[in-house]
Structures are given as C-alpha cells and as structure tokens.
Amino acid sequence: MTVPTTTEASSLAEQVAAVVTSHPSVVRLHGGVFGDVATYLPGRKLTGVRIGMGDEPVELGVVLRLDRPIPEVVRELRREVSSMCGGAPVDITVGDAVLPGETERAAP
C-alpha cells in the first residue's frame, strides 16, 4: 500500500482549501451535488476538496458570490488549483450562490 501519498494528498487538500477560500468570490466550500466531495483527514472531514489519485481529476465544490460571471471565477480557480496539483484537471462544482446583498447564514 502507498501510505505516503495519502498524507501528501491530505496536506495538499488543506492547502487547496486555503487558496480557494481566500478567493474574493468564494463564500465557502461545498460538498458538491451529492455531498461527496470531501477529504477524510484524521479526526475530521474537509468538505469541498478531493485530490484524485493518479490521473483522476481534483474535485472542488464551492459556493460563489454572484458579483461576477461564474465562468471567470471558475477559470481563475481552476488555473490556481491546477498549478498547485501539477497540472491535474480540476472538476469544479458550483453548489450554490449567494447574492451580493444577501448575507450568508451560518455555515453548517
């Protein structure tokens, strides 16, 4: 079994989550349509990022602020995350949207 890759992937997932949530148009991470986009870390679950093994794509679930067109934001996120993950393809799910005036309720 390849144990080192899992710890590598988990720390990478945390780095990706930090970069993605620091984007001004990202409200928070999201578990995707089925809530299955997550990384299982020791003691907790990081919802919204999954680093694929091998050729699998990196999966990302986000809630966006609707102040800019979604394709622009997605393109920026994909470029940043893909460069962090060695040019791997990045599947992005926009799970929900928050209006610029609307305040996001406390995240679960």
Next chain:
Amino acid sequence: MTESTATPTTSTKTTPSATVSSPARLADESSQGRTTIAASVVQKIAGIAAREISGVHAMGGGVSRAFGAIRERIPGGGAGGAANIAGVQVEVGEKQAAVDLDIVVEYGASIVELARAVRRNVITAVERMTGLEVIEVNIAVNDIHLPDIDGDEEIPTVQTARVE
C-alpha cells in the same frame, strides 16, 4: 494492485508543467476539468432577473406563495434564499439550461410585452452569469394583481368566507 502506477503523478505536484499552465480560454473542458453548476444557482439568477422587470408582482403559484409567506415569518426559516427561487424551475445540463417561470403580473401591464421582457432578461442574466446556453424560458402567468387590494393581502381570504 494497480496503485503503484498512480504514485509518480502525485509526486510532481510542486512543478507545474508548462503545457498545462497556459490558460486555454475556450478549450477548458475535458483537458482541464469540467464545471458543474447546480440547479439552485441557475434558479436564483433566473428568479432575480425575472423580478427585476417592473410589472412582475410576485413569483410562484398559489401554493408556493402561501408557503413562502408562512416561511418568511419563521425566524431563520430561509427568508433570503428560498424566497428568490419560488416559482422558478430549471433543468441544467452541461452546456444548456431550460427555465420555467410562474409569475403574477401587475394589472395594467401588457402580458405579451412583459413576458417578452422577462424572457429576454432571464436569458441575458443566466447566459452571462453561468455561461450556459438557455434553450427555452417558459412563462406561466398564474394570476393578476389588482391595485385595489394593494394594502392588505388578507382580502382574498375574507372573500372566500363571505358565504356563510
């Protein structure tokens, strides 16, 4: 196990390759990953775009409007987001979206013109904000709002209790 073939690619994560990092604006599908936009996102955008047109009094059928009126009075019962998507149904594919709207018009508005304006605004907003092609916007005008009963909404319920 075939996992051993997968390890080399994860070890090169710190060195972004030059071929992939060049942002191809149009060919971002398949090679760089897919983008999925949830139906609730399209619902919100379409709902806001429809409401922006003056002459649209409310959205939704009788049941969802009554339910929304109750829900708005519950503290923390999803007042902001849920109200926006009442009367909006969408179907979202990978490249296209279809929108169905239930609207209540103001008395005095030309329904044909109003529907045309709503359709135009919804298509523009959804296509601009999501990049999806809107293939159709079906509009159902459920009701007409008369200015006489503008002050209090309880008049229709009083009228139903008129015959005792």
